Amino acid sequence: MAYVLALDQGTTSSRAILFDQTGAIAAMAQKEFQQFYPQAGWVEHDPMEILTSQMACAVEALGRVGARPRDIASIGITNQRETVIVWERATGRPIHPAIVWQDRRTAQQCSALEESGAGDGITDRTGLVIDPYFSATKIRWILDNVSGARERAERGELAFGTVDSWLVWHLTSGQRHVTDVTNASRTLLFNVVEGRWDPELLRIFEIPESMLPDVVWSSERVGEVTTTLGLGSITIAGIAGDQQAALFGQLCWNPGDAKNTYGTGCFLLQNIGTKFVRSKHKLITTIAASAQRRLEYALEGSIFIGGAVVQWLRDNLRLIGSSAEVESLAAGEKDAGGLMFVPAFVGLGAPHWDPRAGGLLIGLRRDTRPGHIARAALESIAFQVADVLTAVDGETPEPLAALRVDGGAAVNDLLMQFQADVLGVPVVRPRVTETTALGAAYLAGLAVGFWHSADDLRSSRKDDTRFEPGMDRAEAARLTSRWHRAVDRSKNWVE
Incomplete structure (x- = not known):
């Protein structure tokens, strides 16, 4: 197999990049998507536009070099991290626009939590501060402001995910509802010391556990693509939030x-x-x-x-x-x-x-x-x-x-x-500045043996x-x- 495919789903655009075994870029495709600002301090995306733009980029990148699924060793996914999407398990349709990491609508909710004295305990568990930046208050906002959402969530009808979860869910026809440890660590719901969703944090933010994805490692076989023409049967084997992917890629x-x-x-x-x-x-x-x-x-x-x-x-x-x-x-x-x-x-x-x-x-x-x-x-x-x-x-x-x-x-x-x-x-x-996508590719390639060791990766870095x-x-x-x-x-x- 000649390439690893990185799906790089960012805040303003979706990209797909094919890397060869030397870590060089063989092909790239990119599409910007619309930003929505419904009120001052609010930032939203259309989850379906995120999905369709990302899939279109992937197929286009393969087409640029005439590659077929059999030429792709694995897929690595990297994504804007704290952005929240909540969707119906039965249909895969979102119940609200994606609330983007930049969004500040939950500032008052965060202030109230801080004033309640919850801050130190949350930081001890998550390593984070209470801020609208992170996912938990965004999820709670959707549950509290979308008609019927909380009742449906408590019945197990709704799924939450950051963008990686959203992409994997649709790529695998809803068979895998997962996130990796790096994305989980950005939610204010994951105990980073113990490596698990934390019941006390779920209680504080009033979020049903049934909404949450399973947590996987950043470099492991997660599933196979089943839904997209041009990508069918490729193994998804790497997931990391964009900044952790860049750290790994560097x-x-x-x-x-x-x-x-x-x-x-x-x-x-x-x-x-x-x-x-x-x-x-x-x-x-x-x-x-x-x-x-x-x-x-x-x-x-x-x-x-x-x-x-x-x-x-x-x-x-x-x-x-x-x-x-x-x-x-x-x-x-x-x-x-x-x-x-x-x-x-x-x-x-x-x-x-x-x-x-x-x-x-x-x-x-x-x-x-x-x-x-x-x-x-x-x-x-x-x-x-x-x-x-x-x-x-x-x-x-x-x-x-x-x-x-x-x-x-x-x-x-x-x-x-x-x-x-x-x-x-x-x-x-570095010579290749797309290290966010490169890190996702490294994680996916190492999981399937496309690269065998860290030495393989270091030897390809120069200039x-x-x-x-x-x-x-x-x-x-x-x-x-x-x-x-x-x-x-x-x-x-x-x-």
Whole structure:
């Protein structure tokens, strides 16, 4: 068999990528899908559009190289993580649009839980904080707000899943209702210390256990595709949430290894090994993907608006016609012209965790040009990553020696150089930047013997690009201080 197929279901698009045995991309297909904003702070997707766009991409990718199902060793799935879908077991139809991880509609529910004193106990079990970001309050919202949903759930008629569960359910004609340990660890319902759904958490969030999927390892045979023409009989053998897949794809398998993914949001993860550790600096502890079928952990800092700020420049301000144009626009200016941009469109994530923060663009002058705004937008991504890395360094005995990077915005040389400058450490970009999909492929390929060992994977990695810090440290410190002042102004902006 010539390829492993990765289904990379993201927040704004679905992609399918075929990888050959060297880890190189043989073919790719991608389709954007619609974002819905029914109210301020609400973000939704159409689950059926997610499914159909993902399947269309998979078939298209195979068609680009003339591959047939017999040429595919296995399928690996990676997905936007905390997004919630609830559907009918009898029909497979969703009862409500998918509530996306960015959605903030349950902020009051979270505040009430925090005020009740439940926070420490929940963090001890899950490694997470109480925040609308995670799945549990979204599930409860659907049960409380969709007519008849709670009664139907208690009768066992409804299924919940993150996007991986939704895809596997339909790929296997409803025969498998599963999620892997990494996605389960993002729900606020999974005890990451004991590796199981937690009855006390289900009680706190008032969610019937019958809704939940079975939990599998990230690298194991789950089932075969039975429903989709062009993919029939291919084995599904890898599942991981997008950021854990990227950590695995970057070969960050040892304690201390770290990566940052520049996607719609930014997510910095550091492998901390097999012992659960609760963060002291407002990071979260999550389960890392492993091919060893054991619980491994990572510290994570989640930034809600990363590459999405570029989409905002494109779609809202119309400063650019495509996301790819932002680098040339920003490069036309030597700096941001005194601007600071805090893209807290949906509040601030790690290490601030402030759902009331508002976006802020400060320092506008008569001579401010579109290039200054574009540059400030890119720099805002790097500043947010630097904040998270400072928190990570506070958790570990040794500061990070280098940051491995991936994701769509990692191809932006101007951003990567500025990131190295404000961090003061090298930034390392792999030859294949699609490491989220690559990690899913690695997990699926290892499970079926397409790759036999970690050495096979390491031997195929070469031609990394390194960005060395070039900015004077005093200047970097001055800019970082101005950034922090801007962040302070953005906090508690929304009453």
